[in-house]
Amino acid sequence: xxxxxxxxxxxxxxxxxxxxxxxxxxxxxxxxxxxxxxxxxxxxxxxxxxxxxxxxxxxxxxxxxxxxxxxxxxxxxxxxxxxxxxxxxxxxxxxxxxxxxxxxxxxxxxxxxxxxxxxxxxxxxxxxxxxxxxxxxxxxxxxxxxxxxxxxxxxxxxxxxxxxxxxxxxxxxxxxxxxxxxxxxxxxxxxxxxxxxxxxxxxxxxxxxxxxxxxxxxxxxxxxxxxxxxxxxxxxxxxx
Numbered sequence: 001x002x003x004x005x006x007x008x009x010x011x012x013x014x015x016x017x018x019x020x021x022x023x024x025x026x027x028x029x030x031x032x033x034x035x036x037x038x039x040x041x042x043x044x045x046x047x048x049x050x051x052x053x054x055x056x057x058x059x060x061x062x063x064x065x066x067x068x069x070x071x072x073x074x075x076x077x078x079x080x081x082x083x084x085x086x087x088x089x090x091x092x093x094x095x096x097x098x099x100x101x102x103x104x105x106x107x108x109x110x111x112x113x114x115x116x117x118x119x120x121x122x123x124x125x126x127x128x129x130x131x132x133x134x135x136x137x138x139x140x141x142x143x144x145x146x147x148x149x150x151x152x153x154x155x156x157x158x159x160x161x162x163x164x165x166x167x168x169x170x171x172x173x174x175x176x177x178x179x180x181x182x183x184x185x186x187x188x189x190x191x192x193x194x195x196x197x198x199x200x201x202x203x204x205x206x207x208x209x210x211x212x213x214x215x216x217x218x219x220x221x222x223x224x225x226x227x228x229x230x231x232x233x234x235x236x237x238x239x240x
Contacts, residue, residue: 051176068098123154151170
């Protein structure tokens, strides 16, 4: 009798089993546009919501320009936006030039010891579509537990956390990581040298597809070079 009952239970369980071939593909996470089509294409639609995204690059790599463009794009899409800025390096004139509405931007200046705490408080408050953490040229040594706390808060609030730093700061807790390298600077010679355009190469160095699927990003065709992003300068001036 017991064996018969067990067989009946097995039959009931088999009714709920789905073959692997019939499993639906994992849904893609929600994205927030970076404001640069070539970069959005590399990111499969934009920065990932509810996650840590990294924008990395040395000085003069176009990192600040792309950060401001992401903030401006989010504001134009009626997102609530905040920027935690180390050392007060935020360039309001450059931000205006790139279309950032300063009256709708929450700007928080913080010292290195306070930066992550400020970001944590803003994330915990909720309601932000995009929170940017600009580490400038600093390479902070932060315990992974602090980044883990930020990652959990971003996921809970569905906030896009965008970290701008010289190199990867959040490490394995970042969902996406973009590395920028300056490729070429363009000048207009007529009337004296005029800085007109900066070309940077953007490489996707990390992408986490799902909570349990962490891998280093690799292009589908390794022979295809990373895309080149063209940026107009903040300040157009002639060199004397």
